[in-house]
Amino acid sequence: MTTELSPDALSGLLDRARQDYEALVGRGLSLDLTRGKPAPEQLDLSGELLALPGTRFSAADGTDVRNYGGLHGLPELREIFAEVLQVPVAQLLAAGNSSLELMHDCLVHALLSVVPGAESRWVEQERIAFLCPVPGYDRHFALCERFGIDMIPVPMTPEGPDMDAVERLVAEDPSVKGIWCVPKYSNPDGVSYSDATVARLAAMPTAAPDFRIFWDNAYAVHHLTDEPVEIADLLGACADAGHPDRAFVFGSTSKITAAGAGVAFFGSSPANVTWLLANNAKRSIGPDKINQLRHVLFLKDADGVRAHMEGQRALLQPKFEAVARILDAELGGTGLATWTSPRGGYFVTLQVPDGCAKEVVRRAAEAGIVLTPAGATHPYGDDPRDAVIRIAPSYPGLAELEQAIEGLAVCVRLVGYEQRAR
């Protein structure tokens, strides 16, 4: 990422960056790129949901969705997402409004109950560790931190986590109980796991008999191109490899229908599903089946989901294109940054020179552009190279987004040239 610059040339570039930054501050912007929130226009695509189910309150089997019960979730909703999430209907549960809740609860139940294959409750063990592919999703890391689960960073590659490192770590250390994976259009760098990665994850020997892959398939149908990425079926691969209980598959409609008022899914082996249901049965008499019926009536089937996601793509793609266009125009050839071109998902990862990410985020905030904190993509908020910035382009309007990315590019030039000039 370094290019040779004469002292004069560098001085000129730095001067221009300083002027541009001053002008940027002078504009008094107030823009927010922090989180992967859907824009109002995206939520409008699901406007019909707000008046559903209308007068109907019977599920396909006659169940009154207004009453208690039905811990598995409505079969017709599970049918729709079985295909989307690559989980047999019988092994897929439909739950409340977020997959994060399900991930949290799976950790809680593994800590406080004995997960299939475990010798004891995780809470009784001296140390529990999870592998964390980095860059990764800060809310996964926050769950580990909250429960005292040690986090071991593993570098991401264009095919998923560095499997040599993963295989070595899980083989030698029985306290390594899990790995966080966002297997398609990963958060934040948009990587989709290759078939080889999935096969190795399923087949690798683990020192822990109760090792779990937390497969957060958050962006299963969140494509940004004409060529949807398909990933291999982890759950099937685990079963075929003789590790049927290894995969916990999660998904939700938070970024399909309504963020916070969608439905979430858990898919796994029969033993794991039975385990989760038994624990859930103490917590709940059943999920919100009215909301599940609402989603069935709105989405109809897996084709309905895909058609709906075309509408989402039509709104998101121009924003991702704008980010790429502006970064290319403003930072291309400077040697100051590289960035991802995701084929789906919600994020662009911007890589700046080592030691610059925090300062870029700080300067951007001073200019009214709020970014995800630098380091958030790493366990304990600690990006050892201080180089990764996550851009979340979905929420702002296109014009605002363009302003924000232009401003961000100014900050990258300012901080990058300042560093070189030191």
Next chain:
Amino acid sequence: MTTELSPDALSGLLDRARQDYEALVGRGLSLDLTRGKPAPEQLDLSGELLALPGTRFSAADGTDVRNYGGLHGLPELREIFAEVLQVPVAQLLAAGNSSLELMHDCLVHALLSVVPGAESRWVEQERIAFLCPVPGYDRHFALCERFGIDMIPVPMTPEGPDMDAVERLVAEDPSVKGIWCVPKYSNPDGVSYSDATVARLAAMPTAAPDFRIFWDNAYAVHHLTDEPVEIADLLGACADAGHPDRAFVFGSTSKITAAGAGVAFFGSSPANVTWLLANNAKRSIGPDKINQLRHVLFLKDADGVRAHMEGQRALLQPKFEAVARILDAELGGTGLATWTSPRGGYFVTLQVPDGCAKEVVRRAAEAGIVLTPAGATHPYGDDPRDAVIRIAPSYPGLAELEQAIEGLAVCVRLVGYEQRAR
């Protein structure tokens, strides 16, 4: 409960009971009195909810309820239930669809995090025990059992739990960390706590610095008479007594609007609310605010809740009257049973001679009348006197309910006279 009977008289009564039971079995009934489920007609009262919020998606403060965020829950919904649950709005959270989930999660967080006032996480302590007023609610007991929390039964009195016993147990044993309370129209015996009971709960010295009252105010507005019971404000009393963090208040609309698709509430001291929010923030990005807005638009205000509950009462009261009428006609004067006349809530408790409850439930099941398992009202499913049967009259239609209670009375006569004849 015993009356003097000549052997001949007893023999005649037993013969008649046997004939009646034979006839009952012959009718081939299939009736279910197991759970406190609302009847379809009750759910119809909230029919409007199914098409709400319609086209609206803004909360009072302009928040887009379709998007992420808002961990506290919508202020306008909390406003409505602050009055109902006797909790200041600022200290009341509106959450997902069930208070059982909130109770579960409070236990989880106390086990895995340090609850305000605690010296360590509960999971690190050798023993954790909860006081369980009996008869009580089986789902409370199931939570304790699931988490390995020892249960200490405390007898109920007409004013609430036996406070002499409670005060003694909490004063001497620091491992006693909590008590389950259903303070109004309690499950199953319909008792409402007296002001003196509330005052003593708030003021009593506890050996545990982190003692908590799990105040499951499930039936706060679920009256069955013209004279609604009001209970004292526990949260305020705890603050006044210098124990501000002692009370966890729970409530929900499960038996107001839709069972399983309602909204639940948690109210407590500022310190406890901050603690729960901090833990919830790792689990969720926010509750289903669309459902919260739906409830605001439907219920409108606390008067709206009360008016709605008049409709519920109109449907429930005849069922409770039928239970009382039939039990009186069939069992009055036999000395075989006593039963409660609740002024609200969802249950009637039937007390049969010691050693008879299980057998009555078994005989009823053989005749096609399914009751809550005998013992379910006690920790570990163990009613030491085997005398308490919980009747849940809400779900069946009136005609079915009458059949079921008539059949139940036959079973009580059969089992009761059989016992006397031994």
